[in-house]
Amino acid sequence: MANNSEPSLDDLSLFLAVCRSGGFRAAAKLLGLSPSHVSETIARIEAQLGVPLFSRTTRSVMPTEAGKKLADRIAPLLAQTRAALYDATSAHQEVRGRLKLNVTGAVMVDILPPLIDRLLTKHPGVRVEVMVDDRLVDITLADCDAGIRYREHLAQDMIAVPIGPPFQHLAVAAAPSYLRSRGIPRHPWDLLKHDCVRLRFSSGALTQWTFEREGERLNIDPSSRLIVGVDAAAAAIDLACRGHGLICAFGNWLDPYIQSGQLEPVLSEWWHRFEGPLLYFPSRLMPAPLRAFIDLVSEDRTRS
Structure with missing residues (x-):
């Protein structure tokens, strides 16, 4: 130094x-x-350490190699320090502090909001911040306490617990008026002849239309007359209800519309079933608000 x-x-x-x-x-x-x-x-830290931590230009500030290594090393340590301080101040007291989550938009329709509602009601001293991002994010560097993802997109070296339903499925549906005018698909390949409402992740990739039956699995990439970002999935479903094409989305998103008759299920024998979402975090040493949230999630799963 x-x-x-x-x-x-x-x-x-x-x-x-x-x-x-x-x-x-x-x-x-x-x-x-x-x-x-x-x-x-930053200049003072660099002087104390004796190394430059950032490369500065008129347009950007980028970490140097030393800066990147320092960030990778201290981010989890500071997170654990913050957790220890939260625990010390919350012991034998009301649970207080911030819970910051980085989550996929898939859980924001009907899985996460009721849990947050119950957390805030039970612990008035807790503040919640939710970052919705469908990209895989380093939750430690993003200053988040935990994340919610599906297993195939789960960050490594994390502790994970189930949250929400243990299993979900992709469903396909369309408005009765559309099916009357265009016919009902009998096989996933028939979707290539239909108008489809597609959803796009924030990364730019279209959501997959995956089907399976009796060990056979198909990924279909139908033409898209209409593409809507996943953050506006409710609008995409509404447009499907208005007869603008078939839509493939989480079954729990489409169920209310199917039950009301606004949409009719299509190819239900081919619907793809998969494991539900997971709440993940980097350490068993965690802030009190996160521990309270995990306890609530466990209670919810025990009741169901």
Whole structure:
């Protein structure tokens, strides 16, 4: 090191905020500080360590190799420190503090909102922030306490517990008016001849239309007359109800519309069944709000 002093925990947290946000001004806005204070703090840390942590240009601020390595090492340590402090202040007291989740949009329709409602009602001292992102995100670097993903998109080296239904399925449906005018598909390949309402992830990829029956599995890529981002899935379902084509989505999303008669199920014998979502987090040492949320999730699964 360049001198005997070491960066404080507050300074290191600010350093991680710059890494996450990609710039001094963005970090300053996130933390409610002035850009000059952020810049001066980073300069002080670099002087204390004796190495540059960021490459600065007029257009961007990027971590150096030393900066990336430092962020990777200290992010989980600071998260554990924050968890220990939360536990110390919450022991024998009301559960208080922030719960920040990074989740896929698939759980925001009917799985996560009721759980958050119950958490906030049971623990008035808890604040909840939900980041909806269908990309695989490093929840530690994103300053999140936990994430929710499906197993195939689950980050490695994480503790995971089921949340919501143990199993779900993809369903296909269309408005009765559409099926009367265009006919009912009898096989997944028939979908290639139909108008379809497709959903697109924030990554840019279209959601898969997967079918299975008696050991046979098919991935169909039908033409899309209409494409809607998954964040606006409710609008896509509404347009399908208005007769603009077949839609493939989570069965629990489409069930209310099927039950009301706005949509009719199609190819139900081919619907793909898969494991439900998982709540994941990096350590068993966790902040009190996350522990309270996990307890609530466990209670919910025990009742069901």
